[in-house]
Amino acid sequence: MTTKAVNQLNALYNIIDNQQQPEDWTNYDSTFRILSTWSSFFGRPKYVNGVNTGVTWTQTKINMKHAISLYQTVLSVLSSKSLSGIINCNDAFLKKTGTTTADQKHVLYHDTRHQPAYDVWLPSSLSGKLCHETQETNGWTWQNPFAQRDEITICPKIFDNAKNEQLSSVDNSMSGLQNKELGYYKYLTAGGTLMHELTHAAYNIGFDLKAGDQLVTLPGTTSTTPAYGVKLIRLLATTASGPSIALKNADTYAFFALAMYLDACDWSREVCGAQDFSLRKKTPNGAWNYLKFDY
Numbered sequence: 239m240t241t242k243a244v245n246q247l248n249a250l251y252n253i254i255d256n257q258q259q260p261e262d263w264t265n266y267d268s269t270f271r272i273l274s275t276w277s278s279f280f281g282r283p284k285y286v287n288g289v290n291t292g293v294t295w296t297q298t299k300i301n302m303k304h305a306i307s308l309y310q311t312v313l314s315v316l317s318s319k320s321l322s323g324i325i326n327c328n329d330a331f332l333k334k335t336g337t338t339t340a341d342q343k344h345v346l347y348h349d350t351r352h353q354p355a356y357d358v359w360l361p362s363s364l365s366g367k368l369c370h371e372t373q374e375t376n377g378w379t380w381q382n383p384f385a386q387r388d389e390i391t392i393c394p395k396i397f398d399n400a401k402n403e404q405l406s407s408v409d410n411s412m413s414g415l416q417n418k419e420l421g422y423y424k425y426l427t428a429g430g431t432l433m434h435e436l437t438h439a440a441y442n443i444g445f446d447l448k449a450g451d452q453l454v455t456l457p458g459t460t461s462t463t464p465a466y467g468v469k470l471i472r473l474l475a476t477t478a479s480g481p482s483i484a485l486k487n488a489d490t491y492a493f494f495a496l497a498m499y500l501d502a503c504d505w506s507r508e509v510c511g512a513q514d515f516s517l518r519k520k521t522p523n524g525a526w527n528y529l530k531f532d533y
């Protein structure tokens with residue numbers, strides 16, 4: 239999944255770096271699919287005669303380089319087997335106490351893997367969100383400041399889901415994926431959740447690259463929610479400062495990598511086969527009329 243994300247992003251980066259126009263693309267369908275998904279998840283670049291607002295191409299290249307480096311770092315941690323820290327498949331050993339720090343920023347749990355139990359102060363943003371505390375959580379990652387290591391938990395429900403179908407066995411063809419939602423594959427397989435959690439693993443990938451769970455404001459309200467899932471990722475990417483925030487959003491990377499893995503489809507609108515926009519129109523004589531990019 240990560241290898242395919244790196245390869246496809248590099249291919250797109252080179253096309254943009256060489257200032258190729260859509261009419262010059264040697265593999266139009268594949269290039270369009272990658273650009274379309276990138277635009278939808280990380281922010282749409284500025285076109286000439288398409289939508290005239292958006293991220294400049296110079297900034298798009300900088301953003302792509304950042305995403306490529308994050309994926310490459312995750313890949314090198316995994317392929318060199320240098321992932322250090324702890325990966326748990328449950329967290330029921332952590333027992334919440336009623337104690338919080340005076341500034342309310344940390345909550346005391348007892349780590350009952352040890353006898354007597356160790357005190358563990360978790361950020362209050364995690365409190366009540368552990369796997370055994372809610373069914374909504376897929377996984378969570380904590381930078382243990384005392385041991386200076388990442389502790390990742392992938393929740394048991396993710397492994398239960400993955401018992402029936404793994405990402406590697408999904409039929410990656412247009413007919414196999416048609417009308418499916420990308421979110422279905424994220425929750426079906428453990429790979430997407432692991433990718434999400436690895437982007438939080440600062441001791442492994444570096445504090446500069448580390449992503450968080452960024453908040454997005456729901457349309458027509460003042461309330462915010464973490465940008466989980468394709469709908470909220472896409473919403474985040476369209477907000478004014480969205481593209482720079484999307485680069486720091488864990489689920490954006492997880493879903494983009496998944497979209498690059500299941501590359502028979504354009505996932506820019508979440509459902510396989512629905513396109514977010516078009517870069518060409520057929521003229522009455524059957525030839526294509528292409529948009530030009532404002533490089």
Ligand SMILES: [Zn+2]
Pocket residue numbers: 378434435438450451488
């Ligand atoms: Zn997260």
